[in-house]
Amino acid sequence: MANIATLKPGSTCLLMGNEAVARGVLEAGAGVASGYPGSPSSEVIPALAEAASQTDIYVEWSTNEKVAVEVAAGGSFAGIRSFCVMKQNGANVAADFIVNLNMTGIGGGGLVIFISDDPGGGTSNNEQDSRTIAKWIDNPLMEPSSAQEAKEMIKWAYEVSEAVNLLTFVRGVGRISYTRSNVVPGELPRKAQPEAVFPEIWDRNNPRKSRFTSGPFPVFHAPLHEKLEKAREIFETSPFNSYTGPEKPELLIIACGASTSYCIEGVNELNLEDRVSVLKLGTTWPLPEKLVAKHLKTTCKVLFVEEMDPFVERSVMELAAALLPETAHLTFFGARSGHLTPYGELSTDSVIGALADIMGITYQPRDRAYEEMCVEAAALVPGRPINMCPGCPHRATYWAVKNGLSLDGRNGFVCGDVGCYSMGFAGPGFYQARTMHAMGSGTGLASGLGKLGRFGLDQPVLAICGDSTFYHAVMPALANGVYNNSNFTLLIADNSATAMTGFQPHPGTGQTATGEPAKVVELEAVCRAMGATVETCDPFDLPKTIDTLLKMMAEESGVKVVIMRHMCQLVKGKRKIAPSWKMHVDGSKCLADACGCHRLCTRLFGCPGLMVDGETGKAAIDEALCAGCGLCAQICPAHAIIGEEV
Template identity: 40%
Template sequence: MTTKNEPGKTYLMQGNEAIVRGALEGGVHFASSYPGSPSSQVLGMLGHIAEDQGFRAEWSTNETTALQSCMGASFANGRAICIVKQNGLLFHGDTIHCGALGGVKGGLVIVSSDDPDSHSSTNEFDSRHMAVSANIPMLEPASVQETKDMIPYAFELSEELEQMVLVRVTTRICHGRGSVTLGEIPEKRPFTPIGLWDRMVGINWLHGFLLEKLERAREAFEVSPFNHYTGKEDADKLIITGGTGMKYVQEALEEYGADGEVGVLSLGCLWPLPEKLILKHLSKASKVLVVEEVDPFLEEHISAIAGKARLNVEIQGRADLIPPIGELNPEVVFKAVREYLGVEPKCCGEGCPAMEGVNIPARELTFCAGCPHRASFFILKQALRQEGHKGVVMGDIGCYTMAGQRAGQYGYHFMSCMGSGISAAEGLGQLTNYGFDQPVVSLCGDSTFFHSVVPGLINAKMNEANILHIVLDNSATAMTGFQPHPGTGQTAMGFDTEKISITALCESLGCRVWRADPFDVENTKNLICELIGMKGLKVLILEQPCATLAAKTREKKKVWVDTDICRGSNCGCDGYCSRVWGCPGNIWDFEKNCAAIDEVVCVGCGACASICPSGAIKVEGGDA
């Protein structure tokens, strides 16, 4: 991402980069985030440029601490930006409501990235409802250029209203690239001292002011440059779009030659809605199609506007022409526009006769080659099997969420939001005092441990939980791209900081703690068997760095199959290494009918050597 001050110059930018550039052009003083896809990369990029550009960027322990830090920076009239994904915004709940009541001083912008179709999430929650609930203004860009432009606008608006502003983006913006013409990077504004009687206090007597601010936002939105109308004036057919909907709709209208007869109102200001602007077009239309990401948010609020104005207008969208779940894409929008217009399909794809073809194997997600989680779940499953399959495993959020699939031997029974595994386990484990007789195991990763497991662990300790809690410590927030967390000793701006030890923290609470290496398959399995049989709260930390991270620093050992030893399909193991272990590095040589290592994929961890019953897998320099 360019930090050059060259207004008017055009670059290809990813949406996430555009957020960074927008923050820079908005004169940001403070940025904070907890990583969550699709906006994980934003703070990393801000961290890289922060020192040079004279602002502070930090990875926060979780989304709530991130927003609260931003509120602190805003108190001194600093401009602050908080970047989260939809779950992070929901985690903000209390903070955002209380914060909105108290208002802000310096501009405070929250960017929340939604993930329609849950490409890298467990859900497709819609952030927009939060703005309504907390009574704060909300914007949503329709392009990468608008994403960049909206951030400085949001800072200005936030200061004008003394209120935080939510900018909602979606995966196709964050992970899309488009041309962005740069604006100017301003000088950093000095801070304002906090006076004796300055206050930022969220208290109910401000409720009326909160609503007043919202009405002022509405007035600003009536004339905002982020709402566009194109097509025929006074159109009888009107399509209203939010976010990514606009470009799909434009392409669909051109496809069906209807771009002249239909009006398109693209709304960038989503809450409070610019009612006068909407009514101006709505009152001329008899048939409206609303195209938006995930929930029928605009559709329902616009229906309410039409109802209050007693308009006789048909409003369609997620309720009928567009499926109620999933993201927008050309297929969904083309079909909806076609049905809305009442025209026949034209494009290839849908409706074309299918050609016979070969069977294509599905490509399901799996742990990376050399991933320690593969070993951990392999061991856990074996340990539980020895216990007669009685153990209940409570999972959590991280790469290891994939363990619910084949990649992790269908390794857990429960999974919900971040930090929930240990507390759900605590509740379940308490029932062992009342006749429930299954051992309870909970899991979390190291980043999740710091994010929201610590209060659950304290709760488990205080209430004398009967569980085994396993921390899958791979020294990384691996799922989102290796962002620093309190245990890594690094910060977003590249400075070192003292590592917080998970072991020491657990021990300080009085927990009994064990540590083991998941690549030491036999010993770790025996330890887990022993711990499962033990009463009370046990914490086991399985330590082995993320393979992708380790591959960057560790010298790669050569791993190979000794074909004189591997007995191939004549061995009773039935291809144990590739069939059960399931690492992408362990392949089967169908010509020689024996196991093989894919040298391009293998990262040289050597863990598979210990699971081959014949000892045919060899690691350079002996054991791994």
């Protein structure tokens, strides 16, 4: 990753969208940046953290998104431009604060939140359109269509935020966040941050707001709508809205975000430049109604191209209803008409499909023989089901859980959570995790399920969470369980990192976002202080871990915590910690398909470092992948997998 603080203004740089966003934050002169990791947004804070030593920005990983926005809002209240970043699920966590912040307004420094959504859900456990929150709370929202625009838009969002005294959202998507493209950096501000001060109360000479209390709401709600109208006026002439195409198009495309380029490509591919126009909206809430109305009056067909919810589609249809009879009879195409889907990612192909249908064009993107070859070629590629890494401690944890629950024999079950260990719902975790919702939900669910003994639920209740998730949202659920005398066992899979999103530090790692030493918020101490019975295991010690689980599950009441502590294999790799074992298979001992094994290691255990030797049919170690964790030697029934200490 390039250091975004040292990019030469005016030069052309290859930047990831998230780096461009971070550069925008620096160019806007923000002094506070906070966030919680979550793909596709995770790279913004590290880029800012790396730049922190060259600039005077304060950067932190917060324990969760709500706290992150509060930290940033604190900056704003004290007069400092502040920034916050999260993924779509994070907006839900932050919402409780944000739905009050709209009433209080912000402080002297602009406040911008970058939320990166994940159409297609490739790196998420839900697919959610976060734009709705802007409409919900009457705050301005913008959507960049490229990395360059994302950078410019962040800067401009501060101007809007300060002009209307509201938090301003910039909504990205995975395609914007993760694509690397040419970005031309601008100048970094030369002036120092203003002095941070929480404004003094009753100081008549101080024009700055000194109170940020959301009640009494009637006082604040009416001005909020005035602010929103002001934002709408600003958006009418926004440089991020543009129109290309004929004056009176047969079809008007209204597009926003990453989809804009699919529209331009699609129109070109079908040679429709003279018949179809594209109105690109960078400011999508509040809708710049005058601008949109002007273009609605030039056509009688409109296609909406936007990813996920028909957000702009519905706003424009509402507007069109209000405009009647000033417009022609309009026909709308988009998610509602079924021409595009309100879920998943769009593509140039999907836009071309919609255009061809609306315009009555027959279009064959690729010749049939080629399509058939593609299908045949795809079949040659081996399937790659999701898996945990070789040496992953979660595999050991779930192996112990699987065996422990079987031995216990009372149909115990695990409430899952969000992190690498989410894969416990599938083969890599032996199908042990039976629920998956929001961060911390596993423990909350367990707290409720653990109270159902009176109605006959006699199965052991387990929950699992990661170390970072524990600080994020599990602590209140754990306190709830202890307070209400629930009966469940929480497993904290402590792998010393926020592993799934890229090993970001958290309150348990002893390090801040910018690499300074930090106080460790110790898991054992927190759980004990909350009143839980606490044990710590190394999940690679399978017998002890299984024994501990059995003992905890046998306890008839109370909240038990087992901390499964083993460092993430990838963190070990990053820290250049050498593997513990050199593994090999004694083929003469390997039972393979025979009774007494039936390929336990490759069929069930499923570490990617294990494979079947095509010639001998015996198990073998894939030396390119094996992490040398030694766990497979423990599970091989024939003692054919052998580890030599290195």
